[in-house]
Amino acid sequence: MNYRHVALGIGILSLGASLLAIISPGLIAVTLDQVLITVVGGIVILQALRVILGRWREDRDEAVTPDPELPISTSPPGEELKDELERFLGTKRLYFPRARLRTGLREAAVTVLAQYGSYSTAEAEEAVEAGTWTDDIYAAACIGGEQAPTPPLRVRVQNAFREESPFERGVRHTVDAIAAAAGVASPSNEDATKKPRTQEDRRTESSVETSRKRSTGRTDDTSNRHEPKDALRRATHSTGHWTGVSVVALVSIGVGILVEQPAVLLAGTVGIGYAAYARSSALPPGSVSLSRTLSNERPEPGEEVEVTVTITNDSEQALADLRLVDGVPESLAVTDSSPRIGTALRAGESRSYTYAVTTRRGVHTFGPATLIARDLTSAKEQERRLSTETTLTCIPSLRAITEPIPLRAQATQQVGHIETATSGDGVEFYATREYRPGDPMSRIDWNRRARTGELTTVEFRNERSASVVIVVDTREEAYLSPEPYAEHALDRAVDAAGRLFVTLADSGDTVGIAALGDSSCWLAPGSGVDHRDTARELLATHPAFSPVPRKTRSVVVRHRNRLRKRLSAGTQVIVLTPLCDEFGSQFARRLDERGYPVTVISLDPTASQTTAQRFAQVARRLRLTTLRSNGIPVIDWEWDDSITATLARFNERWSR
Template identity: 40%
Template sequence: MSTENERDSVRFTGGPGRWDVGLTVGLLAGVSGLVVGNPAMFLSAAVGLTYAGYRYATRPPELDLAVDRTLSETSPAPGSTVEVTLTVTNEGEGPVADLRVVDGVPERVAVEDGSPRVCTSLRAGERETLTYTVRASRGSHQFDETVLVARNVSGGAEKRLAVEVPTTLTCEAGVERLSLAAQTVASSGRVSTDVGGQGLEFYATRKHHPSDPMSRIDWKRYARTGELTTVEFRQERAATVVLLVDTRPPAHVVREAGEPDAVWLSAYAGERLTEALLDASNRVGAALYGPEEAYLAPGTGRDQALRVGQLFETIEPPADEPDMFGADDQWGFDSLLKRLPSAAQVVFLSPLVDDEPTTALRRLQAHGHSVTVVTPNLSGETLGGTVARLERARRFSDLRRREIRVVEWSPDEPLYTAVDRATARWSP
């Protein structure tokens, strides 16, 4: 991505007083030497005049610089690292003796390795390349202007150049569709039901009624048997879905230091699923299972997607010293059960690091809600990670015995890959 817009300014860094002292001393010595007829005093004026003239002889450098920025990946998976390469080329005819470069890293993107700053000098036609690594966070991030500061040989003046190189890092790998259970509302949508009517997929045949349209008569059967029957298709209706994110302190686990924790990944997955579910004409709401106890009633449209994202932005990092006496084992779950619409399905997003969420999921089922679990896998390769994987596998088996669908997702793969893999397993 090459340079498009730039702004520049010139500033004298030494201040006029520093250089005017030399000019004043030189003039006084020269005049005094002439007045008193002292050749030595007159010649000493040359020192001060040379000192003062040095500033005026070294003007601010002329800059003709090209800036280019490239990313190793523009749409990375959440928590992955991206290499940023910035190249500055001196396209002018003269050298730049002292050049400082600061790249405009987005505010919400952390630098993991290297530095977005460099100090260098460039001959005509020479280029300088700096490389650093950032960690991708969810959302779309626009890089700021790259700032270049060039000073003259004396350091008495500098020229500042702000260059805009349009670059966007987007961490929003979408999900085309999440297969839902046949728990729907009486609105058209894309969830297949066990109800016959108008649609595309064959469902059943029934006895013909005089009011049935001619287009739905099974003419082949009539030709064979002489009996009039009507073809029914599987109806597709909309679902009401509430995305429930586990934000309890135990859920804030990480695979490695510096990587996003499981709560961050769950919120990321929740935003992507919200977009897919809304695109399929479903009603979508959201809630937090933890200290925040936040709830957003199901809704539709682009504004609802924004509201879901804003709710997830309220998630706070865990306290350094959790208040064990003030913690609530239910985390407002009774209140959530009262708020959930009776026909709502629940998509629960959690790393499932302990048994408490499984109890909550059983209660959701007992209240008539279909449940799907999306769980980021952050188990490491250590002995502790092996134990954690075994515990998670035990919980998965328990959930599947209860006919709760589970989507296992590794941050190393796109979310849609995990969803497609799980959907294939659910298919009859």
């Protein structure tokens, strides 16, 4: 049953009866006794209470504007400690969360002690069981056996009244002790006092992030590129802004009837008039168009670009309340002014505003702008998406690295920069031999001829070129950074790949580029100016190297296998990966097992602010150690260092 229709029918009948009673008093005779008046007043009061309860249960239904001022946020590895411990649990089936944490930490402690300490695996297990592996009594008690030391009773009683639970404290101390055993730097005092994230913290963060994603008009996919220029996002609806006026009007009428005061009753009818006006007001039919211009469509990285947005009222009626938020790409940060505006437009009027964004590598497509239009009373609103194609393309120049690139010994037969143990074309002295007819005059050692009269020929160390493929880990797991809204690891890896490419190409090597991720990308090794231009554009514009994680995912293993098949025998492979999960290290090991000389350059995006993040540092250190123990060179790239400084430090260490 539609109660609104019933109420409307009763109201119409009552109004008709009232008019008849006024026109012809004798036609309808109504005797209003005190009981009837009280009943009518009570019904009106009850209706007011119903409206109040409805307002209490439901918030105002007003549109929420997106927040495009900040670029997409990335986080450091170590979201959940239980996920980081999975590699140590193996096939063990433990259903209780605390038991899984303790067992995982125990296995991690044994692994670290056997790898970095003076323990065998059996000795490490005994030390953990007895609690002698660390001086931290909380860590020893957390994962030790019955014989492990425990904190004194007085300390346990004091800890029971603290915000951090005894179990959380034990886990935190255990992770710190494992990190110390692995040689990972301890956190600062400020970080060390931070409590591990609780379930409530995670729910809050998830809610905030979900709300941000739901409200933002920014996008990195192509789903909105085919929308019409003016798409209705949400039809005209009531905001509930005038619900309070209805309550006041009903209460005034009810009280006026009960106390038989015409003045109070009249005040209520005035409120009813306002409420009726708010309910009857409709959003004027109007067509709004949008245009957007850029001060520079192909800027350099870090350059500030001004964005000018113009909104026009193409209808014949005035629009009293317009709120526009531009669709700034997720990868760009607004650095000056604001991408939002609130205005009113007369028929045919336009309004422009300007804001600035700081550019970064990539192709950045602006999304639809979000328009919220309201009527004069703010009782009704409508949400629309206004689209206009605008693309900003930023292709950085490729700059060489001043340090030599450490490649493995295997090489091709072409002249290049890799030293071999044979003589031939080159610039470095290798040996002298007896002169043979046909030797070039430039190779004769004339100084020795002048001293001894003997003819000898100088030989130089043979240098061969390498065929190199630079593989960048572009999976979603590579979008990491120690701090939110900072440049993430993939951005820095792509920049390093470009610099490695041009440096190797300048040395005479043939160089290619590949992506290890959800999107397939392959540039076969080559040389020449055109090849460099292709590599430069590919690193800047290919979807695999997007500054924003892709929302559509595919099977990474399929792309990985296809990449392995494309590699020619003897091809050198440089893998750029943060090594924050097992996939990158497994890929490097399997390539090395198949005979491809692999070098890993790993940027460290870890942080130490939470227990899980500190354990992620330990897990990453173990992956580096495992690769090195398999004979694979690993260059550990610290976050605050440049790629040039990192290679200089690596070359200096290995030249000793």
